[in-house]
Amino acid sequence: MTTTTTLPTEERVVRREALYFAVRNTKLMIGFGIVLFLLLVGIFGPILANVEDPNEYVAAAMLPPSSEHWFGTTTFGQDVFTQFVYGLRTTFVAGALGGGIAAVIAMVIGFVAGYRGGWVDEILNMLTNVVLVIPTLAVLLIINAYLGIRSVGVQALFIGLTSWPWAARSIRAQTFSLRNREFVDLARLSGMTTRKIITREIAPNMSSYLFMTFILLFGGSILIASSLDFIGLGPTEGVSLGLMLQNSTQWSALQLGLWWWFVPPGAGITAVVGALYVANVGLDEVFNPKLRET
C-alpha cells in the first residue's frame, strides 16, 4: 500500500481486510466449515427425508447402521438418521434463538451499564445480580407446571431470558475499561453520538470477544436445552438431539449396545459447540491485527 489515491470509508477497508485474513485462517475455516456443514444437514436433511413425523416406526427394531438406515434404528424401529437431521434443526433453532436473545440482552445491558456508569450502572447491576441468583430450574419447573413448555420457541425464550447475566457482566467490564481510553474521547470530539461510539468504536474493539460470548451463549443454550430435554422438560412434540439422548438412555441403549442411537446426537452437540469454539480462536486472530502473522 504505497499510494492511496482515494480513501474509501474506513469500515469498508477493515471489512475487506478482515475477509482477506479470514479466508486464510485455517482454524476459522475448519470451525465454520463444520458448523456450516451441520447447519446444512439440519436445513436440508429434513427436506430430503421428507417424513411426516421423525418418530414414526419405519423399520425393524435395533438395526445397526446400513445403507438403508444410515444411523440404524431404535428399539422401536425409528430411523436414527431421520431423527438426527430433525433433531439437529431443533438444536440449532434452540441455540440460535436462546443464544441470540441472551446476547442481545447482555449487550444492551452490558454496553449501557459500562458506558454510562453511575446510577444507571448500579441499577442494571442489581438487575443482573437478581437474574443471576434466580434458581432457573425451579422457575422453569413452576412455569412448566402451569403453562407447559410445548414448543422450542418458548424453551429458547426462557433460556435466553435467564442465561444472559454472566455475559452482561463481562461485556460491562470490557466496555468500562474501553470507554476510558482516549480514542473514545476523540470519537466524541469527532461529533459522534453515544450510540455510534458504542456500536462503532467500542463494539468493534471487542468483536471477537462478543463473538466468543455469543458462541458460549449459543453453545450454552444448546446444552441447557439438551439438559432440559433430558430431564423431561423439553418440548413434547418433535425431536431434538437432547430428546434423542434422553430416549436412548431411558431405553438402555448403552446396555443394549445400540451405540448408533446415542453417539450421533452426542457427537452432534459436541461438534457444533466445539467447532464454534475453534472458529472463535481463529476469529480472534483475524480481528486482532497484532496476532496476524505478517
Added chain:
Amino acid sequence: MLKVDNVTKVYKVGTFGGRTMTAVDTVSFDVRPGEVVSLIGESGSGKSTIGKMILGLTPVTSGSITVDGVPIQPGKDYYRTVQGVFQDPFSCYNPVFKADRVFALIKESYYPSVPDAEWTERVRSAIQDVRLNPDEVLGKFPHQLSGGQLQRLLIARALLLDLKLLIADEITSMLDASTRIDVLNLLAELKARGLGVLYVTHDLSLGHYLAERTVVLRRGTIVEMGLTSKVFDDPLHPYTRQLLSAVPRLHAPWDDIEPPATCLYHERGGVGGLLEADPGHYVACAQLSDC
C-alpha cells in the same frame, strides 16, 4: 475567546460516590485568539481535568466556561471549532482500525458532501502541513506508526476543521527531542493562523519557548499567572520559584516548600484567590494553605 470562570471540579470516588476529591478548585483564566497560554503543573495537579472540562468531556461541578461569550455546548457544532490533542497518541487510536480513520470520521461528521477525491486531497495536504509523507502514513494501523507520526496525524486531523481553539494536553511528553521541536513549531504556526492554544505541560523550558502567558497550577488551584516572561524571570510565588529552580533536589519532596517570612499577598491585602501584584501578573497567597 476562551474564558474559564471560577471553575471547580469535584470527582466522586469510591463505590456509590461515597468520597469526593476536588481536582480543580475555583480556577479562572482566559485564552485569546492567536495566543498560546501554557498551563503548567506537576502531574495530578488537575491540568487534564481542566482540558477535559473545556472540551466538554467531563462536566464542571461549578463555575462556567465560555467561548466567545457563549457557554460551551459540547456536541458536533462545538467540536467544529474547539479540538483537543492528548498526551498519549497510542491510546487515541482505536487499535482495530487503521489510523486514517480519524480523518474519515471528521469527513463523516462535518464534510459529508465533499467528494471523496477532494477530501483525499485535503487530508494529504493537512498531512503534509504536519511534515509527514502521506504515502508513508495513510493506510496503516496505529501499531505500524510511531508515536510522533500518530501525534502529528492528530494535529493534522484538527487542521481539517475551522478551529478557533486547540487544547494540547502534554502533546510532547511522549515524543523524542527532535520530534518535540517539530510539534512545537507546528503549534507556533497554528498560533500565527490566529488560533488560541491552551498548551498543557509539566515541561517548563518548552512552555517558556512557546507561550505568551503562563498559568501555574498546584493541587487544582492557580498559584501564579501572568506574562511568561514575568512568571519566569520574576516568580513571585514560592511554588513557582521551586518549579523553576533548575536542579531538582533529591530527597526533598516537592511539597516541602518553606513559606517565606513575608507573603506578598498578605502584605498588599489580597482578597479572593489571586492578588494582582503587577499589571497582569497574579499571585496567590504564599502560605500554600488556608490562611
